Amino acid sequence: MSIDDQACSGQPTTARTNENVEKIQKIILEDQWQTIEEVVEKSGVTWSSVQRILSEDLGVRRVAAKFVPRLLTEQQKQGRVESCTSLKEEFQNDPNFFSKVITGDKSWCYVYDPETKQQSSQWKTPASPHPKKARQTLRQCAFVFLM
Incomplete structure (x- = not known):
């Protein structure tokens, strides 16, 4: 009886070749939202x-988008700052400013988000930034009018 390993019959594993790693990397770079099943079909x-290959050779992992209250462009952010600044100046110039504000009834605004958390997840390396997704839900909206 021997405790040494004997040669095993069967095929050696050849799936993790440089060619397959490059092929899978190219597939992931084309569309980061693909599932492993879709990569299997294509490769x-x-x-x-x-x-x-994805986890060990390429060092990527599946990351879901982080929910944030709203995703605003720089122009939208600047517009909000300018609006608030002008309202503040108006209030400082006219102490009766708020007596001119008319508010309307509250109503429900339905916001539909067709993408699930799983659908928003994508392959990312540890060094790349995490994706963001605006949290969109049913919320109550108020309408304000200035006279």
Whole structure:
């Protein structure tokens, strides 16, 4: 009886070749929102090999988008700052400013978000920034009019 390993029969694993790593990297760079199943279909490599190539060779992981209250462009942010500044100046110039404000009834604004958390997740390296997604839900809106 021997405790040494004997040669195993069967094929050696060849799925994690440089060619397959490059192929899978190219597929992921084309569309970061693909699932492992979609990468398997496009590459022809087994599911477990694709998973190991993504995590070990390419160092990427699936990251879901972080929810933030709103995603505003720089122009929208600047517009909000300018509006608030002008309202502040108006109030400083006219102490009766708020007596001119008319508010309306509150109503519900329905916001539909067709993308789930799973659909928003994408492949990212540890060094790349995390994706963001605006939190969109049912909320109550008030209408304000100035005279």
